């Protein structure tokens with residue numbers, strides 16, 4: 162019995178030593194397909210076979226090895242696009258300039274949820290999310306507001322980040338909040354905005370009569386000019402961004 166246990170322990174020791182040795186072995190790029198091999202320890206480093214000898218390269222700052230002729234630049238790509246850093250470390254430290262945490266990358270804005278920065282060789286370019294989307298730091302991309310935690314909200318939308326808000330005395334316009342950001346909306350032609358249900362409904366409502374019908378088309382005797390005067394365009398709320 163004792164001998165058996167010793168055998169098992171010995172076998173375990175041998176296999177774990179073998180595993181460790183396997184893990185610590187750097188693949189030879191000259192033996193590899195494509196003459197390139199990922200570094201065994203660091204995901205932002207790789208080896209290339211040049212004139213029969215293994216030569217070490219580091220990815221551009223902020224990028225990690227993706228494979229020969231793959232990725233954005235010099236065989237490297239954004240770390241979140243692949244899993245090459247799983248279980249590995251970074252060899253390089255961030256070179257941070259202005260809003261760029263690394264020379265290459267996509268970074269959140271200091272004060273805005275709809276803006277972000279793309280950095281290329283430490284040159285920052287400001288980008289904007291459109292269509293009510295917000296920048297999602299985890300995805301490094303614009304995303305639906307519901308998916309983006311912790312963004313500052315506009316006061317108009319403080320009660321319901323995705324609700325409707327009446328616009329003064331207007332009968333056909335209102336604010337639609339999307340993820341805390343208000344957008345100016347207009348009810349479909351025959352409907353009016355009901356301040357109680359916060360929806361476009363059939364008139365009349367408490368405050369709104371039916372909108373006057375549009376002048377008949379192709380009627381040469383129709384009075385010139387609009388049948389009713391449009392309200393003035395309200396000023397957009399000052400963005401907090």
Ligand SMILES: *[C@@H]1O[C@H](CO)[C@@H](O)[C@H](O)[C@H]1NC(C)=O
Pocket residue numbers: 282
């Ligand atoms: C990055 O910028 C530096 C300094 O402006 C410049 O010397 C270098 O050539 C640039 N590198 C690339 C890959 O564009």
